[in-house]
Amino acid sequence: MSSLSLNWRHGFDRWTTQWIRNWLDGHTQRAALNVSTSKWKLVTNIPRRSVWGLALFNVLVNHMDAGIKCTLSKFASDMKPSDAVNMLEGRDAIQRDLNSPERWAHVSLMKFNKAKCKVLHMAWGNPKHRYRLGREWIESSPKEEDLGVLVDEELSMAQQCVLAAQKANQI
Structure with a gap:
C-alpha cells in the first residue's frame, strides 16, 4: 500500500494520514537472511507482513462488508459469504453480495485473487447456481x-x- 494512497477513502483522517506519512518519510529498510543482507532502501510502502501492514489492512477491510445481507466471515485475508439459496431470489441476493466487495476492491485500488475464489455447494438437491466475481465466473469445488x-x-x-x-x- 503506497503511503500516497492513504486518504479519506480508506477511513483515515488528515491527522492519521500525516502521522503515517511522517513515519515513512526518510525511513530505510533492508532484508537479512543468515549473514547475507540487501542494500538499504528508502521505505516507500508499508512492508507486507509487518505489524503496520496487518493493522492497516484490518482498517482497510473493516468496511468491505457494508451493505452485504448474507453471512460474511472474515479471517485475515479470507472472506467467506454464505447463505441458504433455495430460490432464484436467493441466488440473486448472493450475487449482489459478491458484487459489493468487488466494487469496494476497485475503489480501494485492491484486487481479489480470483484464482483462489471457489463456490462450495452443500446439501442434497442443490441447484448449484453459478456466481461471478466481477466479470469472471467462480469455479465450483x-x-x-x-x-x-x-x-x-x-x-x-x-x-x-x-x-x-x-x-x-x-x-
Whole structure:
C-alpha cells in the first residue's frame, strides 16, 4: 500500500494520514537472511507482513462488508459469504453480495485473487447456481479446507478422518 494512497477513502483522517506519512518519510529498510543482507532502501510502502501492514489492512477491510445481507466471515485475508439459496431470489441476493466487495476492491485500488475464489455447494438437491466475481465466473469445488477442517458438499466427515489419520501417522 503506497503511503500516497492513504486518504479519506480508506477511513483515515488528515491527522492519521500525516502521522503515517511522517513515519515513512526518510525511513530505510533492508532484508537479512543468515549473514547475507540487501542494500538499504528508502521505505516507500508499508512492508507486507509487518505489524503496520496487518493493522492497516484490518482498517482497510473493516468496511468491505457494508451493505452485504448474507453471512460474511472474515479471517485475515479470507472472506467467506454464505447463505441458504433455495430460490432464484436467493441466488440473486448472493450475487449482489459478491458484487459489493468487488466494487469496494476497485475503489480501494485492491484486487481479489480470483484464482483462489471457489463456490462450495452443500446439501442434497442443490441447484448449484453459478456466481461471478466481477466479470469472471467462480469455479465450483466439491470440497474446501477452512482453518484446517475439510468440508465437502455432502458434509461428510470421511475425508477429514482420512486426513487426520495421515497427519497422526506422520507424527
